Amino acid sequence: MNGAESLLQSLIDAGVEVCFANPGTSEMQLVAAIDKIPGMRPILGLFEGVVTGAADGYGRMADKPAATLLHLGPGFANGMANLHNAGRAFTPIVNIIGDHATYHLPLDAPLTSDVPGYAALTSDWVKICASAESMAADGVAAVAAAMAGRQANLIVPADHAWTEGGEVAAPLAVAPRPGIPQERIAAAADLLRSGEPGCLFLGGMALRERGLKAASRIAAATGTRLISEVFPARLQRGVGRPKIERLPYFGEMAADMLGTFTHMVMVGAKAPVSFFAYPDKPGTLWPPNCNLLQLADPHQDQIAALEALAEHLQAPAPPAIDEPALPDIPTGPLTAETVGAVIANLLPAQAIVSDEANTAGAFSFGYFDGAAPHDWLTLTGGAIGQGLPAALGAAIACPDRKVINLQADGSAMYTNQALWTMARENLDVCVVLYNNSSYAILNLELLRVGVEQPGARAKSMLELDNPRIEWTQIAAGMGVSASRATTTEEFQAQFEAAMAARGPRLIEVVL
Amino acid sequence: MNGAESLLQSLIDAGVEVCFANPGTSEMQLVAAIDKIPGMRPILGLFEGVVTGAADGYGRMADKPAATLLHLGPGFANGMANLHNAGRAFTPIVNIIGDHATYHLPLDAPLTSDVPGYAALTSDWVKICASAESMAADGVAAVAAAMAGRQANLIVPADHAWTEGGEVAAPLAVAPRPGIPQERIAAAADLLRSGEPGCLFLGGMALRERGLKAASRIAAATGTRLISEVFPARLQRGVGRPKIERLPYFGEMAADMLGTFTHMVMVGAKAPVSFFAYPDKPGTLWPPNCNLLQLADPHQDQIAALEALAEHLQAPAPPAIDEPALPDIPTGPLTAETVGAVIANLLPAQAIVSDEANTAGAFSFGYFDGAAPHDWLTLTGGAIGQGLPAALGAAIACPDRKVINLQADGSAMYTNQALWTMARENLDVCVVLYNNSSYAILNLELLRVGVEQPGARAKSMLELDNPRIEWTQIAAGMGVSASRATTTEEFQAQFEAAMAARGPRLIEVVL
Known part of the structure; x- marks a missing residue:
């Protein structure tokens, strides 16, 4: 060969x-x-x-x-x-x-x-x-x-x-992830038992259900808060799973959240920094004199570290989980929040959510704590154009699970070709396309650098409304059946129909 | 500031x-x-x-x-x-x-x-x-x-x-391009006057009208052939301009063209090599013992080099140009050739052609020697997804000239977002979208590596027919009015209408 x-x-x-x-x-x-x-x-x-x-x-x-x-x-x-x-x-x-x-x-x-x-x-x-x-x-x-x-x-x-002469090679054994020394576990326990404000700051594998269950035991034993990194690779959420707070995207809000902490113990994430620098604002988000301890980095065995820490603390079995209430299904004008509330209510069990909704998704994230169990994937590196392809790949990996892609319009344009592959492979993906005709986050960022009244030239680099992108036509052009919702009731009906059927579907949400 | x-x-x-x-x-x-x-x-x-x-x-x-x-x-x-x-x-x-x-x-x-x-x-x-x-x-x-x-x-x-403290800087003078030593011009003249088969091999600025006129004087004085690199950045063509042969894309055909040459004088291009390597085929396309002389490289003053060479040869004024005949406007079944013949006949004077038609464009290239004067831009680096954006940029640079984008479907998908900017800026671009639902060149390449009967898995990586991409919908979704032609007559009518109007337009040619 x-x-x-x-x-x-x-x-x-x-x-x-x-x-x-x-x-x-x-x-x-x-x-x-x-x-x-x-x-x-x-x-x-x-x-x-x-x-x-x-x-x-x-x-x-x-x-x-x-x-x-x-x-x-x-x-x-x-x-x-x-x-x-x-x-x-x-x-x-x-x-x-x-x-x-x-x-x-x-x-x-x-x-x-x-x-x-x-x-x-x-x-x-x-x-x-x-x-x-x-x-x-x-x-x-x-x-x-x-x-x-x-x-x-x-x-x-x-x-x-x-060239001829290829020789098949046997698979290599998968090396176990490096473990954590006992003294570091003891040090983490000491910090968390201090009684002072602090948190377990989690990312990576620590955000899988097993990691979160160990973390919830630790929280019950010590009173520490559980906080997730801003953009987790894969967060296992929903009813029956421990709830975790999420660090906000904007540095000021994140620094507020962490502002009183005397310690942070990181597992699968590093100590959080601001996404971008701004004049006269700090880049590191923890307060001065906060003790930082990296219990396990993303290449180490993060779940084992959390379980060892729970054992070290002699933490009891995971506490009973308060079932968070789902929001009522709303009616009336369509907003990013009403869309989120509908989806949270109707989410099928074991759904996979590929979240690149950016500004449109931020305010409904919390609704999903009360949704059926699901996996939540986010834009880890900030390079937009990831949500559609990641949904595609998740659907290939898990053909028996429904994939929901919460997708901002500006980011969707980057890799819109993913729709074609969804159609070709008949993947069970429902794209919820938030069309606000804007790079909305950049309008916020322009404000943050001091431009309060942007003129025509600035707006021409941030607004997508001329012409308005007709996503139902783009989707249809690539073989994905699509519809448009302009009220919450319309969205609910379309989303219910999508959940009841298999195959790719795009619902454009006009914001 | x-x-x-x-x-x-x-x-x-x-x-x-x-x-x-x-x-x-x-x-x-x-x-x-x-x-x-x-x-x-x-x-x-x-x-x-x-x-x-x-x-x-x-x-x-x-x-x-x-x-x-x-x-x-x-x-x-x-x-x-x-x-x-x-x-x-x-x-x-x-x-x-x-x-x-x-x-x-x-x-x-x-x-x-x-x-x-x-x-x-x-x-x-x-x-x-x-x-x-x-x-x-x-x-x-x-x-x-x-x-x-x-x-x-x-x-x-x-x-x-x-940060404050910026200080406006004055423009720098543009340095003239380096000239060519007289002895190299004399050496080129000696090669071209040898009476043996050979060519002036041109690229870069040498393919502008002024360079081609000097080259045509040299050809008239020496009998040498004029050959263009395969993928010129900008070739000025059409009636009233000297005609130049173009090196074929496939290495075998290119090597055949150059096979008897004893010398090649390069201006603005380097000696040609095969786009890819293939087993048992040479990478260099000139014959052994062919004398290669680089008269001017792409950073030197290529037009001045050609004019100096023409003077050195005491070449007379540019010879009269035989006007190549335009093909008749064809009728009947739509093929890449009939499309090319229609466009060549109807091309407006001073049009700009952005050519990323790939396999679909190769066979009609010659028709345009008899078309109205125009500029022809090609995919210089082989990284597909260039034709639509290049058309966009050309239209911004030359708002008074019609831009025609000859565009293969597979390559168009790469940067389809360009259509939106064409609509936003109301650019005078007509996209002729050749939809053969295939990476056609790769089917040829697979054959060339010896797979004569590709199976389903190979075809699934080369064919775009499932689902068929509906380009008129994609264009409309991005604000560009679009139509589809399935016969040559339909195409002619649609292309005539596009030439008579201003603004962006896409015509899908179903092959």
Whole structure:
């Protein structure tokens, strides 16, 4: 077999089942291998940002990597924004980046690009396959790196892919995540038992149900608050699960929340900083003299750390959970809040919510504490255009679960091509498209830098209302059936119908 | 004034009139400056690939830079593919990339990224502004670099942008392009006068009308052939202009064309190599023992080199040009060829053609030798998604000229957001969208790597027919009026109507 075939067979043997792909000529040997060897499901994205965002959503839900297939530097570049987000989420991904044949590189053909240079910007795991013989071993090493919560960027020169002599490599054992020394657990216990105000600040795997149950035991034993990072990769929420507060996005509000704390114990998240700097505002959000203790970082065993801490505290079993009340289903004018209230009421059990609603979603987030159990995925890295592709990938990973994508219009435009793949694969995704015809967050940010009365030129860079984007037409153009809601009652009827059916659907919410 | 204001005023003073923008929070000071200071026209793109591709099209037609406004590493990454293309076209562009405040960078906020590392991948001109005071001087240096045919990547830390103390800097004189030593001109003349088969191989500025006229004098004096690089940045064509052959895309065909040559004299292009490598096929397209002489590279004065060579040869005035016949306007079934024949017949004088038709356009290219005078822009770097944005930028640069975008469907999906900006700015662009529901070139490439009977998994990565993309709906969703043609007569009627009206229009050609 040739190098490409040995790589593909070894990835399949190592448990990689899905390849999100936008191949080009330099990847044709890998396309041919996928065609020839059964076991890898190829899923075409019509732009690389869809491919990488889908791999992020898949990896968050499957807890194992999908492969991607990307085309030299420019194809990789198109996927980098969502790889940035995936990196901030510590999502397992194996990127396979085709490059020119090694002997072709010095000729500087038009697509020649510094592929290793591109790849090094999204991960510290970059490997250039050196031969057909070693390609499969590089592939299983990439899977092992991904399983440790890293992106693996594997560069495949075309000549090694087409050369005979590939040898299938056996999967590598997945190394357990590093544990936490007992003295650090004791130190965390001391801080939390102090009686002073503070919190357990959680991110990463700590926000899975098991981590939250251990955290809730700790909170019951110590009285500490539980606070989630602003943008969790995957938060398991809903009735029957411990409730957690969420740090606000705006630095001033976040600093207010943490302002009296004498200590913070971080698990799976680092101490929070402001998303951006502003003149005369602090970048770090904890108060001076706050004791910071990193109990477990995102690469360590965060759930084990929380369970060990609960044991160390001799915390009892998880306390009974007060069931938060759902909001009443509202009627009348359609707002982001009424949309949120409807969705929270009608959310199917085990739904997956891909949340890139940005400003439109912020105020209804709390409603979902009382919704059916679900997983909540957010924009971890701030590079917009992630919500649609992540929903796509989550639906591939979990075909029996309903996926709801809460999606802001400005961000949706970035990777609107994801709708086509949802239609092609008949994925069970309902996109709720908040159309406020604006980069609303940027209007707030302009105000925050002191422009209180923006003129025409500033508005022309922040408003999307001329022309108004007709999302139902865009969705239909890509094969996704779509409708528009202008009242809460209309939205409720459309959302109920979407929950009762399978397959992709877009509901445009006119705000 | 603050740093951002001094930078903006200095760019305006240096002749930069247009800023293609997709700003974020870290660029708000620049947005505020554009709002406050008259003279810079901001044009919003709803994805950075639109922004940079538009700047490429603008720069090719205006022969001076537009500015872009991009948001940290991920925003820049989204624009990198079209910057790759612009780099291969030697297009003048000034990219302004906002970054975090300098003191915020060590906090590793979610969008923190190695912006200089990203920027260095598309250009060797990268500058990080060091203070508010020096920002304007950096800006005028960026314009000077751009005028020399380079991309200038100027990184603006937010704190320097908002700090007072900015000082407007005067424009720098544009340095003349380096000239060509007389002995090299004599050597080129000796090669071309040899009587052996060979060619003048032209790219870059050599393909402007003045360069082609000098080249045609040289051809008349020596009998040499004139051949254009495969993907010219801007080729001036049509009646009254010297005709030039074009090197074929596929390496075998190109090598056949050049196979008997004993010499090639390159002006504004380098000696041609195969786009990709293939097993057992050469990467260099000239025959062994062919004498290669680079008369002028893309940074030198290519037109002056050709004119000096013509003088050295004592070549007479440009020969009379045989007017190539236009094809008859065809009727009946719609094919890429009949579409091309209709357009060539109806092309308005001084039209600009942005050609990303890929396989669909290849066979009608020759028809346009007999069309009205026009400029032809192509995908210089092979990173698809360039045709729509380049058309947009060309229309901004030349508001009195009709722009025709010959556009393949697969490539159009990459940066479909460009349609929205065409509608917003009411640009006089007619998009001819070739919908063959396929990455047709990749089907050819798969055949070329030996897969003669692709199976379902391979086809699923190359075919776009499930679902079929409804381009008229996508266009309408973004505010561009659209129609579909299924016969040549329908296409002719729709294209005639588009040529008779102003404003954006999309015609889907169903192949």
